[in-house]
Amino acid sequence: MYLFDLASRHMTWLGGRQAVTAANIANADTPGYRAKAITDFDSVLGQTGLGLSVTAPGHLPLHGETITAIELRPGESWDQAHSGNTVSIESELMKAGQTSRMMSLDTGIARSFHRMLLSSLKA
Amino acid sequence: MLDALTASMRTAASGLEAQSMRMRAVSENLANMESAGATRGSDPYRRKLVTFEASLDGLSGAELVTANHIIRDTQPFRLEFQPGHPAANEAGYVKLPNVNMIVEAADMREANRSYEANLQVIKQARDMISMTIDLLKGQ
Numbered sequence: 001m002y003l004f005d006l007a008s009r010h011m012t013w014l015g016g017r018q019a020v021t022a023a024n025i026a027n028a029d030t031p032g033y034r035a036k037a038i039t040d041f042d043s044v045l046g047q048t049g050l051g052l053s054v055t056a057p058g059h060l061p062l063h064g065e066t067i068t069a070i071e072l073r074p075g076e077s078w079d080q081a082h083s084g085n086t087v088s089i090e091s092e093l094m095k096a097g098q099t100s101r102m103m104s105l106d107t108g109i110a111r112s113f114h115r116m117l118l119s120s121l122k123a
Numbered sequence: 124m125l126d127a128l129t130a131s132m133r134t135a136a137s138g139l140e141a142q143s144m145r146m147r148a149v150s151e152n153l154a155n156m157e158s159a160g161a162t163r164g165s166d167p168y169r170r171k172l173v174t175f176e177a178s179l180d181g182l183s184g185a186e187l188v189t190a191n192h193i194i195r196d197t198q199p200f201r202l203e204f205q206p207g208h209p210a211a212n213e214a215g216y217v218k219l220p221n222v223n224m225i226v227e228a229a230d231m232r233e234a235n236r237s238y239e240a241n242l243q244v245i246k247q248a249r250d251m252i253s254m255t256i257d258l259l260k261g262q
Contacts, residue, residue: 011255012127014251015126015127015128015131015251016127018127018128018131018244018247018248018251019127019128019130019131019134019185019186021131021244022130022131022132022134022135022138022241022244022248023131023134023177023185023186023187025135025138025237025240025241025244026134026135026137026138026141026186026187026188026241026244027138027175027177027186027188028138028237028240029141029142029145029175029233029237030175030176030177030188031174031175033177089236089237089240092240093240093243096243096244096247097247099247099251100247100250100251103251103254103255104254107254107255107257107258110258111257111258114258
């Protein structure tokens with residue numbers, strides 16, 4: 001089922017996004033810390049299938065999809081403190097709320113799809 | 124390697140710890156606002172400052188914040204004319220701590236705000252984990 005795969009990958013991405021937001025908020029008062037953002041889900045989705053397959057025990061496991069955090073460019077952050085810190089707590093909290101909402105949407109879709117599958121089995 | 128949501132909770136917990144460390148320094152400063160020396164011409168309490176630093180938790184890959192450096196403020200002390208004080212110098216001036224209550228109150232407010240933000244992250248990560256677990260419950 002493609003939808004389950006998509007939902008699970010989107011949720012993995014959301015988890016990564018939440019981790020980056022948490023790191024930004026925890027370092028909101030660290031001098032010189034640059035706020036980070038995660039790569040778009042589009043680009044994460046585009047990377048699928050390009051991972052190297054592991055065929056011998058000596059091969060290092062490489063994850064096909066890599067979620068990387070990149071630093072925000074100067075114009076992208078809401079404000080910059082005198083110390084060079086570019087974290088804005090307001091925008092990060094907004095992002096965290098958004099992530100949580102998207103997660104709720106994902107789980108809702110997965111659940112209803114699962115129910116559909118079950119109802120077709122029961123009939 | 125932890126999953127990202129647990130890692131974000133760990134990050135937020137390190138933020139809580141750092142902010143409480145800062146709160147502790149503020150309360151120590153406020154409590155010692157009038158702590159002058161006891162001997163002639165001696166130095167009073169010197170204001171404490173906490174510095175934050177971003178650090179990487181090697182085990183979980185989570186990006187944390189640490190506040191383990193407590194440094195002393197190098198600003199000059201306040202001078203007050205009190206010839207009868209045991210710590211007064213020859214001219215009759217007593218050195219009082221370089222603590223400014225308004226600065227401390229602002230610092231406290233800022234620590235409070237950051238603490239709240241970190242708590243919010245923990246709440247949301249917990250909600251997200253329980254949403255995922257709820258998927259298993261079916262109907």
